[in-house]
Amino acid sequence: MNIIEAKQKFIEHWGILATQWGINRTMAQVHALLLIAEKPLSTDDIMAELNISRGNTNMNVRELINWNLIRKAITQGDRKEYFAAEKDIWKVAMHIMEQRKRRELDPMVKLLDELSRVEGDKRNTEIKSFTDTVNNIKKFSVHADKVMSVMIKAEENWFLGSFLKVFK
Amino acid sequence: MNIIEAKQKFIEHWGILATQWGINRTMAQVHALLLIAEKPLSTDDIMAELNISRGNTNMNVRELINWNLIRKAITQGDRKEYFAAEKDIWKVAMHIMEQRKRRELDPMVKLLDELSRVEGDKRNTEIKSFTDTVNNIKKFSVHADKVMSVMIKAEENWFLGSFLKVFK
DNA sequence: CTAAACTTTCAATAATTATTGAAAATTCAG
DNA sequence: CTGAATTTTCAATAATTATTGAAAGTTTAG
Numbered sequence: 070m071n072i073i074e075a076k077q078k079f080i081e082h083w084g085i086l087a088t089q090w091g092i093n094r095t096m097a098q099v100h101a102l103l104l105i106a107e108k109p110l111s112t113d114d115i116m117a118e119l120n121i122s123r124g125n126t127n128m129n130v131r132e133l134i135n136w137n138l139i140r141k142a143i144t145q146g147d148r149k150e151y152f153a154a155e156k157d158i159w160k161v162a163m164h165i166m167e168q169r170k171r172r173e174l175d176p177m178v179k180l181l182d183e184l185s186r187v188e189g190d191k192r193n194t195e196i197k198s199f200t201d202t203v204n205n206i207k208k209f210s211v212h213a214d215k216v217m218s219v220m221i222k223a224e225e226n227w228f229l230g231s232f233l234k235v236f237k
Numbered sequence: 238m239n240i241i242e243a244k245q246k247f248i249e250h251w252g253i254l255a256t257q258w259g260i261n262r263t264m265a266q267v268h269a270l271l272l273i274a275e276k277p278l279s280t281d282d283i284m285a286e287l288n289i290s291r292g293n294t295n296m297n298v299r300e301l302i303n304w305n306l307i308r309k310a311i312t313q314g315d316r317k318e319y320f321a322a323e324k325d326i327w328k329v330a331m332h333i334m335e336q337r338k339r340r341e342l343d344p345m346v347k348l349l350d351e352l353s354r355v356e357g358d359k360r361n362t363e364i365k366s367f368t369d370t371v372n373n374i375k376k377f378s379v380h381a382d383k384v385m386s387v388m389i390k391a392e393e394n395w396f397l398g399s400f401l402k403v404f405k
Numbered sequence: 406c407t408a409a410a411c412t413t414t415c416a417a418t419a420a421t422t423a424t425t426g427a428a429a430a431t432t433c434a435g
Numbered sequence: 436c437t438g439a440a441t442t443t444t445c446a447a448t449a450a451t452t453a454t455t456g457a458a459a460g461t462t463t464a465g
Contacts, residue, residue: 072364075355079371082348088451089341091259093423107366112442122425127443148433148440156370158377173257180250187243196240198275202324203247209326212396228380256421261453280412290455295413316410316463 076105080119095121096129100138100154109142109151137164159226167221174214181207244273248287263289264297268306268322277310277319305332327394335389342382349375 070078080101087097102118103110110118115126130152133139138161142151155161184203189196220228238246248269255265270286271278278286283294298320301307306329310319323329352371357364388396 070351070354071356072367075352076367078348079352079367082345086341086345089259091257095423105367105370107363123442124426124444125424128424131443150442156373158373162377173254177250177254180246183238184243184247186238188239195275199240199244199247199273202273205324205326209330216396228377228384263453291412292414292456293454296454299413318412 079105093129093132095119095125096132099126099129100133103133103139103152103154104156106154109144109153111149111151113149115152136168157226159228163221166217170214170217170221174210174217178207178210178214181210247273261297261300263287263293264300267294267297268301271301271307271320271322272324274322277312277321279317279319281317283320304336325394327396331389334385338382338385338389342378342385346375346378346382349378 080098083101083104084094084098088094098119099115102115112123112126112130115121115130116123119126130139133152133154134141137155139152139154142153144151155164181203185200185207187196187200191197191200248266251269251272252262252266256262266287267283270283280291280294280298283289283298284291287294298307301320301322302309305323307320307322310321312319323332349371353368353375355364355368359365359368
């Protein structure tokens with residue numbers, strides 16, 4: 070496989086992986102493109118490389134900035150905006166984890182908390198069974214939330230180092 | 238909130254969460270329904286509770302069985318099949334992790350491995366830059382893969398116990 | 406074996422989600 | 436300021452994904 074094919078394949082499969090995780094395919098492809106780009110790319114570069122419209126490019130670039138996965142890169146003597154991806158894969162993973170925690174896990178914990186305070190006699194089998202299930206999920210979620218928080222805060226990638234020893 | 242509303246809300250939000258993670262909303266709602274059901278439910282029960290068709294119910298139930306999240310429950314003196322969810326939330330999480338690892342992470346590692354063997358001069362900046370990125374992602378993925386394997390194999394939920402000490 | 410009970414399949418259709426592209430808004434050099 | 440360059444918005448449309456429901460397939464009681 071030559072470098073052109075390899076890059077195309079990388080972008081294509083990064084997009085497929087993303088859709089399986091509920092992320093817009095194009096957003097992931099823009100991300101992939103910038104991950105393997107040697108220098109920051111402009112909107113026009115991205116449009117040309119991925120054959121997508123200006124609107125689509127703009128929306129997905131902004132969304133990637135929201136996710137902290139790419140940044141604007143300033144270039145003097147040029148009014149165009151250029152974009153560069155965070156290349157440290159540990160940081161990439163942590164940024165994704167941080168966003169998903171905030172957007173999905175935190176609201177879910179909040180909901181489970183509400184649901185666990187359902188009205189009615191706690192001795193009622195149906196209510197007991199429901200609150201038990203909800204509380205178990207909540208307990209698990211809160212733990213997962215804590216683990217993620219610590220990982221996100223950690224500056225270094227101890228995942229690839231001493232941390233792994235825990236897993237033999 | 239009463240128990241009826243609470244159950245509806247649980248099912249609804251489990252479905253929403255799922256779509257954000259690339260999982261069919263109905264599949265997650267069937268799962269949620271069975272998670273909070275006190276006894277195994279039949280296809281007709283599920284159809285009635287969620288207002289969905291027989292075909293849809295059947296497809297999603299089978300898929301949940303593939304994911305190891307629910308099982309057929311045998312009932313004597315009844316030709317209908319009944320379904321019950323795994324209620325241990327740790328096991329639920331591990332089954333999901335196991336499937337996603339197998340379906341998505343493993344193929345991605347395989348692809349990255351291929352891409353890292355791209356043709357061309359390794360001193361060429363473009364090729365060097367590309368293989369470096371790919372190798373970093375691969376290294377991270379392989380580690381994640383190992384961590385998951387250990388977690389999946391672990392019989393008990395040490396996540397909620399001593400393991401958490403690692404995180405302060 | 407027969408037929409009723411039940412499960413599965415899948416083409417047609419509906420619902421959802423993503424993309425386009427042109428118009429509006431913004432920015433900034435001169 | 437002015438207007439050209441650039442970015443953003445969003446209604447219309449396209450593409451994708453999910454759902455229906457009836458027909459086909461399978462199972463089992465009698």
